[in-house]
Amino acid sequence: MEVKQVLHMNGGLGDTSYANNSLLQRKVISMTKPITEEAITELYISMNAPKNLCMAELGCSSGPNTMVVATELVKMVHLPMFQLELQDHETSRGRVSPCFVSAVPGSFYGRLFPSRTLHFIHSSYSLMWLSKIPKEVELLNKDNIYMASASPRQVIDAYYNQFRTDFSTFLRCRSEEVVSGGRMVLTILGRKSEDACSKDCCYLWELLALALKQMVAEGVIEEEKLQSFNIPQYTPSPTEVRKEVEKEGSFSIDHLETLEIPWAACGKGHYPAGAEDRYYDVGSCMRSVVEPLLVQHFGASTMDPLFDKYSKILCHRMANGEEAKFVSVTVSMTRI
Ligand SMILES: C[S@@+](CC[C@H](N)C(=O)[O-])C[C@H]1O[C@@H](n2cnc3c(N)ncnc32)[C@H](O)[C@@H]1O
Numbered sequence: 001m002e003v004k005q006v007l008h009m010n011g012g013l014g015d016t017s018y019a020n021n022s023l024l025q026r027k028v029i030s031m032t033k034p035i036t037e038e039a040i041t042e043l044y045i046s047m048n049a050p051k052n053l054c055m056a057e058l059g060c061s062s063g064p065n066t067m068v069v070a071t072e073l074v075k076m077v078h079l080p081m082f083q084l085e086l087q088d089h090e091t092s093r094g095r096v097s098p099c100f101v102s103a104v105p106g107s108f109y110g111r112l113f114p115s116r117t118l119h120f121i122h123s124s125y126s127l128m129w130l131s132k133i134p135k136e137v138e139l140l141n142k143d144n145i146y147m148a149s150a151s152p153r154q155v156i157d158a159y160y161n162q163f164r165t166d167f168s169t170f171l172r173c174r175s176e177e178v179v180s181g182g183r184m185v186l187t188i189l190g191r192k193s194e195d196a197c198s199k200d201c202c203y204l205w206e207l208l209a210l211a212l213k214q215m216v217a218e219g220v221i222e223e224e225k226l227q228s229f230n231i232p233q234y235t236p237s238p239t240e241v242r243k244e245v246e247k248e249g250s251f252s253i254d255h256l257e258t259l260e261i262p263w264a265a266c267g268k269g270h271y272p273a274g275a276e277d278r279y280y281d282v283g284s285c286m287r288s289v290v291e292p293l294l295v296q297h298f299g300a301s302t303m304d305p306l307f308d309k310y311s312k313i314l315c316h317r318m319a320n321g322e323e324a325k326f327v328s329v330t331v332s333m334t335r336i
Contacts, residue, residue: 003132003232004089004107009061010288019063021281021288024261024326025125026065031259032187032330036069036122037076039183039254039332043120044077046181052081053119058108059126060086069122070101087112107131109169113177121174121184125328128189130232131166134158142227145212146205149197156196163234167244175250178335184251190235190329192258200327201235204286207317211309212298220305221298229297231290238329251333260325263318282318283311 009018044050055073060066070084087104104112108123109131136158144151147159174184191200212229215221238256245251263282287307295303318324 003130007129007232008089008292009063010291011062016284016287016291017063018061018288021284022061022063022065023281024285026068027261028187028259028326028328029065029068029124031261032124032185032328033072035255035257035330035332036072036185039185040073040076040120042254043181043183047119050119051079052083053077053079054083054085054117055120055122056085056087056104056113056118058087058112058121058123059129060088061126062088065124069124073120073122085113085118108173109166111173111176115176116179118174118178119182121178121182122186124187125189127167127170127186128233128235130159130162130234131169132162133230133232134162137230138228141230144206145209145226145229146231146233147197147202148206148209149202151197159234160196160240163236163240164244167236167241168248171245171248171250175248175335180335182335183254183333184335185330185332187328187330188236188241189233189326190241190258191237191327192260194237194239196234196237199324203324204282205231207313208286208290208310210313211306214309215302215306220302225298229294231293235327236329238331241329241331245331245333250336252336253331253333255330255332257330259328259330261328263314263324263326282314283307286310 009022010016011018013019043053053073055070057066057070066086070082070086074082082100084101085104086101087106087108089105089107106112108126136154140152141155144155147156178184189201191198193200212221212226216223216226238258242253242256245253284307287303287310291303291307294306298306
């Protein structure tokens with residue numbers, strides 16, 4: 001099964017939907033807004049007040065975050081015409097005056113747009129998703145669902161190599177599509193540390209693995225099922241991002257920075273009363289992101305008990321003083 005067939009956020013507007021549980025991702029978009037604003041302003045100046053701009057939002061998903069950046073950009077620079085491309089694995093279609101909006105289905109690890117047609121690309125919290133699970137990970141990462149300090153070295157290397165392949169493919173495809181002087185701002189869920197197994201990025205998955213193991217112990221999930229499940233994600237450090245951009249060579253880096261946001265930022269405030277439940281929403285946020293992947297592997301009937309256990313583990317850890325954060329790496333670049 002290819003990752004692109006099973007990787008999408010929870011749709012609709014229900015309690016477990018991405019639309020209703022993506023406050024964290026919206027906060028990240030708003031925290032990186034100054035970088036996006038600077039890129040678009042410099043683009044506007046360098047293009048000598050152009051008559052139109054063509055922009056693409058890659059990995060736009062569905063819900064309020066889809067249009068946040070585009071709406072801000074339209075307000076920021078006053079032009080007679082905008083063309084906006086919304087891209088994801090899934091299709092959506094719409095029209096917002098005065099923009100022409102179109103939906104582009106497909107994977108961003110391939111060509112999506114005609115050559116030299118885009119002026120600006122934005123993508124947030126999407127590029128950490130890999131195009132596939134490397135073979136070595138499937139074969140050797142039996143006791144974990146992601147990279148962990150106990151994972152064999154070959155597993156960590158295979159995850160990193162897959163990120164390098166995917167990210168450089170992404171850069172090469174976009175380099176064909178963006179006009180010279182065009183800009184790209186990418187925010188990727190990442191890590192600060194150079195250690196790929198650091199808590200920055202692995203802890204959330206480690207706790208999800210604990211919940212899955214509890215279900216194995218209860219006989220609800222088969223052990224072999226758990227052993228063959230891995231998360232198709234790699235959370236890079238800023239150094240790793242810089243290395244790939246420089247190696248590919250089509251873009252020059254204007255800014256590269258990390259930002260941290262505590263887990264509690266997921267909170268919608270809808271949790272039950274009690275201090276430890278402040279973290280209840282971290283589980284809901286994770287569910288809206290990862291449930292389709294898990295359903296495919298473990299079946300829909302295991303989801304409610306699984307996320308109940310996961311939320312309890314998260315609340316318990318947090319109540320005992322664990323201070324975890326999401327780390328994002330933002331890179332702003334110009335097409336040479
Ligand atoms: C966490 S959501 C982020 C959505 C939105 N950008 C935000 O910040 O709220 C990640 C999105 O990336 C999309 N995605 C992941 N890999 C992709 C790929 N190879 N091609 C296109 N979209 C991809 C997923 O389908 C998902 O909708």
